[in-house]
Amino acid sequence: MAERFxxxxxxxxxxxxxxxxxxxxxxxxxxxxxxxSPVQRRFVLKMTGMQYFVGENDEIDTExxxxxxxxxxxxxxxxxxxxxxxxxxxxxxxxxLVKFNKPLDIPEGIIGGNGVLPxxxxxxxxxx
Numbered sequence: 001m002a003e004r005f006x007x008x009x010x011x012x013x014x015x016x017x018x019x020x021x022x023x024x025x026x027x028x029x030x031x032x033x034x035x036x037s038p039v040q041r042r043f044v045l046k047m048t049g050m051q052y053f054v055g056e057n058d059e060i061d062t063e064x065x066x067x068x069x070x071x072x073x074x075x076x077x078x079x080x081x082x083x084x085x086x087x088x089x090x091x092x093x094x095x096x097l098v099k100f101n102k103p104l105d106i107p108e109g110i111i112g113g114n115g116v117l118p119x120x121x122x123x124x125x126x127x128x
Contacts, residue, residue: 003079003080005087010122013044039126041126042126043123043125050068052109053071054115081103082100
């Protein structure tokens with residue numbers, strides 16, 4: 001069973017790809033053929049309130065506030081990278097099998113923010 005993406009503090013966009021074949025004929029007529037492959041949607045998540053926590057010996061703590069813990073999200077990405085599937089609990093579509101579509105891009109922290117990061121995006125791609 002694939003691991004679950006358990007970082008609920010985000011908003012999301014669902015992007016449908018252009019599917020099938022469309023051909024432009026004369027006088028503005030467009031012919032569209034039914035696609036012969038499944039739709040592969042992309043999900044852009046805007047992560048909010050993520051934070052690094054530091055434990056004893058100045059090590060990254062991945063246990064404190066796990067759903068908004070950036071160290072834990074970073075470890076999740078390092079385990080899956082762009083090749084390993086996991087389950088994204090989409091708020092509308094339900095559980096969807098996905099992979100990261102782009103490498104994780106961690107923003108600079110907020111000055112004086114105690115490890116809090118500004119909003120940043122993660123892109124996932126459905127695995128039909």
